[in-house]
Amino acid sequence: xxxxxxKKRVVIIDTSNEVxxxxxxxxxxxxxxxxxxxxxxxxxxxxxxxxxxxxMPETIIIDEIGTELEALAASTIAQRGVQxxxxxxxxxxxxxxxxxxxxLLVGGIESVTLGDEEARRRKVQKTxxxxxxxxxxxxxxxMLSTTECRVHHRLDSTVDAVLAGIxxxxx
Numbered sequence: 001x002x003x004x005x006x007k008k009r010v011v012i013i014d015t016s017n018e019v020x021x022x023x024x025x026x027x028x029x030x031x032x033x034x035x036x037x038x039x040x041x042x043x044x045x046x047x048x049x050x051x052x053x054x055x056m057p058e059t060i061i062i063d064e065i066g067t068e069l070e071a072l073a074a075s076t077i078a079q080r081g082v083q084x085x086x087x088x089x090x091x092x093x094x095x096x097x098x099x100x101x102x103x104l105l106v107g108g109i110e111s112v113t114l115g116d117e118e119a120r121r122r123k124v125q126k127t128x129x130x131x132x133x134x135x136x137x138x139x140x141x142x143m144l145s146t147t148e149c150r151v152h153h154r155l156d157s158t159v160d161a162v163l164a165g166i167x168x169x170x171x
Contacts (some may be wrong), residue, residue: 002059003032011036011057015044019063033061045069052077062086071104071136078136092142093152094162106159108132129163131156 003010010033014020020035021027034055038047044062048070051060065074065088078084088105090096096106103109110132119126135155142150152158161167 001031003030008058009056010034010059010061011051011055012061013038013044013048013051013063015041015063019061045073048073048077052080052082057082059083059085064089065102065105068101068104071102074136075104078134084137086137093140093155093158094168097159097162105136106131106155107135109163124164131159131163135159 002008012019012030012033012035014035015038017023017037020030020033020037026033026035034057036047036051036055038044045067048060048062051057060077060082062070062074062084063086065071065086071088074084074086088096088102090099090102093106096102097109108131109129112128112130114122114124114126114128116126122128137155140152140155140158142152144150158167
């Protein structure tokens with residue numbers, strides 16, 4: 001749809017052939033999108049960067065971001081202004097926040113020490129967790145079951161609320 005109807009340059013990073021079909025000929029369902037197969041699962045982060053450097057995509061679709069190197073590559077791609085559509089395995093956004101390998105996808109987390117006055121103003125302890133930077137994705141969809149999902153239209157706000165203890169997403 002993005003490639004055909006919206007005329008975007010779309011690259012699909014297809015590690016396990018779940019998106020673009022198995023074999024050398026891409027599945028017709030991906031339309032005009034370019035598929036880049038990943039020869040070795042440990043090379044996915046390299047193929048992600050190669051896609052940006054060599055194919056000038058407007059959108060990259062990534063199946064199963066699962067390592068710190070892949071999260072770093074996704075962050076690098078987002079910083080270059082390329083739209084990302086991807087999956088990462090976690091039960092909730094909170095589980096991604098708590099996963100050291102994947103937390104960069106939600107902006108990274110750092111411990112910050114507040115001054116006495118600021119801690120009183122916020123009504124929190126002096127040491128708090130905050131988001132380091134912008135998430136790699138602007139929005140997120142959590143699959144709660146096979147028939148139910150939760151949409152986070154502003155992932156940055158969701159992450160900030162979870163870290164501030166204002167929002168709990170545990171099931």
